[in-house]
Structure formats: C-alpha cells, structure tokens
Amino acid sequence: VTVHLVGAGPGDPGLITVRGLDLLRQADAVVYDELAAPELLDEVPADALQISRAGMRQPQIDELLVSLGRTFETVVRLKGGDPFLFGRGREEVDALAAAGVDYEVVPGVSALTAVPAAAGIPLTHRGLSAQVTVITARSAADDDLDFDSLAAAAGTLVIFMGVARLGELVEALVAAGKDPATPAAVVSSGTTDRELTVAGRLDEIGELAAGLPSPALTVIGPTAAFAATVTEPIYAAVTTRPS
Ligand SMILES: C[S@@+](CC[C@H](N)C(=O)[O-])C[C@H]1O[C@@H](n2cnc3c(N)ncnc32)[C@H](O)[C@@H]1O
Numbered sequence: 001v002t003v004h005l006v007g008a009g010p011g012d013p014g015l016i017t018v019r020g021l022d023l024l025r026q027a028d029a030v031v032y033d034e035l036a037a038p039e040l041l042d043e044v045p046a047d048a049l050q051i052s053r054a055g056m057r058q059p060q061i062d063e064l065l066v067s068l069g070r071t072f073e074t075v076v077r078l079k080g081g082d083p084f085l086f087g088r089g090r091e092e093v094d095a096l097a098a099a100g101v102d103y104e105v106v107p108g109v110s111a112l113t114a115v116p117a118a119a120g121i122p123l124t125h126r127g128l129s130a131q132v133t134v135i136t137a138r139s140a141a142d143d144d145l146d147f148d149s150l151a152a153a154a155g156t157l158v159i160f161m162g163v164a165r166l167g168e169l170v171e172a173l174v175a176a177g178k179d180p181a182t183p184a185a186v187v188s189s190g191t192t193d194r195e196l197t198v199a200g201r202l203d204e205i206g207e208l209a210a211g212l213p214s215p216a217l218t219v220i221g222p223t224a225a226f227a228a229t230v231t232e233p234i235y236a237a238v239t240t241r242p243s
Contacts, residue, residue, distance in 0.1 A: 011192040
C-alpha cells in the first residue's frame with residue numbers, strides 16, 4: 001500500500017511525467033487539486049474513487065490520505081505542478097509517515113519553469129540573468145518578505161499566487177529601490193489554450209494584469225522582456241504587449 005504524491009504538471013495534460021500517468025492508470029483512489037488538468041482524470045480506472053480536495057483544509061486532506069492509504073493498494077494524490085514547490089507536499093508526507101503509511105513522491109513539471117518557458121521567457125538567459133528568486137505572495141510567511149533584498153537581487157524574480165496583490169507588491173519593490181522600468185510579465189493559465197500573457201514595465205504591470213484569471217505567474221527582470229516575442233506560440237490564444 002502506497003500513497004503516491006504525483007506532480008500533475010503545469011496545466012497541459014501532456015506535461016505529466018510518464019511515471020505519474022502510469023500510476024494514475026493503476027489507481028484505486030485519486031485525490032486531486034483543482035489545478036491539475038481535468039483531462040488527467042479520464043485516465044483513472046472507471047471504478048476508482050475520485051475525490052476533489054476543493055474546500056478541504058490541510059488537516060482534512062492529511063487525514064483522508066492516511067485513511068485511503070490504509071484501505072487501498074494504490075492511492076494517487078494528484079497535485080498541480082511539482083508536489084514540493086508551494087504545494088504543501090511535505091506536510092502530506094509527514095502526516096503519512098507519522099501514521100506509518102508508505103508514500104512516494106513523483107516529481108512534476110513545475111509552473112516555475114514551464115509557464116515562463118512556454119511563454120518564451122528564459123528565466124536564466126545567459127548574460128541577462130544568473131540567478132532566480134522565487135516567492136509566493138499569499139502565504140503565512142507574507143510578512144517575512146524582505147523587499148530590500150528582493151529589490152536588490154540581480155536576475156529574475158518569479159512570484160507565485162500574486163495577481164490580486166500585485167500592485168501592492170510592485171509598489172513595495174519600487175519603494176525599496178527596484179527600477180520602475182524593469183521589464184515584467186504576467187502569464188495566466190500557462191501551457192493551456194487559455195494562456196494569456198501581459199507584459200510591460202514594472203510600474204505598470206499591476207494595472208495591466210488586473211482582472212487576469214487565476215492561476216497566474218509573474219516574472220520580473222530583464223528576461224521578462226522576452227514575453228510576447230514568441231512568434232508561433234504553441235499554447236497561447238492571445239499574447240499581448242500593451243504599450
Ligand atoms: C499553490 S501554487 C502550486 C504550484 C505548483 N506546485 C507548481 O509546482 O507549479 C499555485 C500557483 O502556481 C502558479 N501556477 C500554477 N499553474 C499555473 C499556470 N498554468 N499558469 C500560471 N501560473 C500557474 C500560480 O501562481 C498559482 O497561483
């Protein structure tokens with residue numbers, strides 16, 4: 001009996017790993033995140049239990065996984081992107097380990113790299129960005145964000161989960177000394193046919209991105225200027241660069 005924490009990839013169902021897909025096809029029970037591509041559930045055997053985690057709090061999910069792990073042979077916990085990147089994967093693993101239930105982590109293609117890449121943004125383009133800083137803008141640790149060091153950091157800043165608070169974050173970055181003319185881009189529903197990218201200067205990105213649907217990822221730094229330069233996007237329905 002094993003509970004497999006499987007990374008579903010960033011949105012396109014084709015971006016799950018081979019191992020992840022194999023496990024889905026053998027699953028007795030699947031607990032899935034909203035962010036996982038719905039098409040992946042078509043791969044699950046018809047008689048398997050399918051449970052959405054929507055509306056559940058983390059302790060409930062942990063308990064559910066433990067109880068399913070004690071009941072079924074193959075349980076898949078399908079998580080958006082990679083299970084361990086802003087995914088609370090370790091919390092679920094700890095709960096399983098504490099209950100003596102075997103687990104496995106199957107890494108996934110994270111939005112961190114996949115979403116910018118699909119939108120034409122090379123996070124570490126040689127000569128432009130030798131370091132990447134990754135933050136989330138909606139977490140218990142929010143107040144711990146150190147805007148002075150974020151503003152001073154070279155390279156590329158990637159912000160998860162921040163569109164609603166993007167204007168506020170940008171103001172704090174600029175107040176801490178970040179150049180307001182720094183290129184910035186926001187990609188919504190990356191790697192899906194709903195992908196939408198807006199790009200512009202840092203000091204206008206909050207306004208440009210207002211109203212973009214979730215999920216969305218923000219990229220700030222010289223490499224963000226590559227957004228909207230994908231001449232033949234494989235996903236994007238629309239890619240815009242407002243002036
Ligand atoms: C709870 S985090 C999960 C991240 C996930 N574990 C990963 O590795 O991609 C959810 C956030 O990831 C980002 N995200 C996930 N999928 C995305 C997509 N297809 N397009 C844009 N952003 C995405 C958004 O910032 C979203 O709010």
